[in-house]
Amino acid sequence: NLYLEENAESQNEKSRKVKYEKTESKNIECKNTASKNAEYKNSRITAIVLIITIMLMACIFSTLDNIVTYYHSKGIMDIGQYPRLLLAISGVVAGVLFDLKERKLMCLIMYSVTLLSTICMLVITMGEPFIIGLVVFYLSAGFFSVFFTTAFVNLSFEMKTPELWAGMGRATNNLCAALMGTVFFSLFNSTNMLSNSIVIIILFVFVSIFMAIYYGKNSKKSYVGESLESDDKKMEHFVQQFSLSKRECEVLETLLKSDKNVKEIAQELYISRAALYRHISNMNEKTDTKSREGLIKFYYQWEKSGKN
Incomplete structure (x- = not known):
């Protein structure tokens, strides 16, 4: 009787364990599916916010680019090739600084560079020396290129078509520069300094808003390769x-x-x-x-x- 009782207990334990494991497996599968769907939805929202952020930033940096090109084509200043060294150096420095503390400071650093570029545009609008805009443009352009490249590569790991999103930063920047660069340069080239300054400040305010939203979304995520407990x-x-x-x-x-x-x-x-x-x-x-x-x-x- 004792043997039969223990044998029956063993069979019941195994039966309950198998049933529990099957139920738990289904629950985990359902939770994983729901979690993935939520992650995809959140990633899509982050992608939209990031695209708008890059478009707004591109308006600032493409305007600086057009100013530099305009002054060079008019013969006001011969830029030459040496300033391009600033672009190369800024790209390397950006890569180093962005990687500090697992890229937690990347958005803050890029925001600071955008603020500097905005101030530079205001300074040039008020008739200050062009050399300031030249130096700031080449220094900030490297940071901007590394930022949108890194941001979209990180985002691509969370998307269903990573090969599409990995290069979306360059595509967004080029498209916005082609469509909006000339418009903003025309506004900048007008004689009304007050309206120019207002447009520049409004543009920076929108950059600040979307950068804050992107930072909030991005700070809740973990990058690929982050180890679990x-x-x-x-x-x-x-x-x-x-x-x-x-x-x-x-x-x-x-x-x-x-x-x-x-x-x-x-x-x-x-x-x-x-x-x-x-x-x-x-x-x-x-x-x-x-x-x-x-x-x-x-x-x-x-x-x-x-x-x-």
Whole structure:
């Protein structure tokens, strides 16, 4: 009778475990699908915000580009080839600075460069020396190129067609420069300094708004390759959260890894079945669960969500 009872208990344990694993697998699959859909939706919103941000920035930098080209073509100043060294240097410096602290400062640095370029446009509008605009343009252009390239490459990993989005930054910049550069240069080249200054300031305000939105969206994401917390660390947090004893921790780890019945688990831990049931009961009380299966399910759900 004892043998039949233990054998029946073992079969019931295995049956419940298989049923639980199938249910848990379906739940995880549904959650993963919902999570992916939410991520795609969030990524699409981020992409739209980023495109608008790059378009607004392109209006500023393409206007500076047109100013430099205009002065050179009129013979007011011979630019030559040496200023292009500033462009190369700024691109290298931008790559180094953007990578600081896992690119957390990239948006802030780019915003500062955009602010500097905006001030430069206002200064030139007021008739200050052209050399200021020349230097600022070549220094800021490298930062801008590295920014939109890096931003869209990072975004492409989260999109369904990464090969399309990886080069979207250059396409957006070129298209906006072709469509809006001449318009803004015409406004800039007019004699009304007040209206020019107002347009420049309004443009910068919109850049600030969309840059803030993009930064808010981007700061919630993790870049590709970011490491996840180890299982040992998660177990440590769980033990601390629910004040489990060392022995209870050992029992929980065994329950999670083993598909054996109660008797075999007790033998593996060198304790009696009564002691094993007592440890499980104590953990049920601490985690507000009702059974061994409930405890295991609760742990995996807590492990996934990171909260009780």
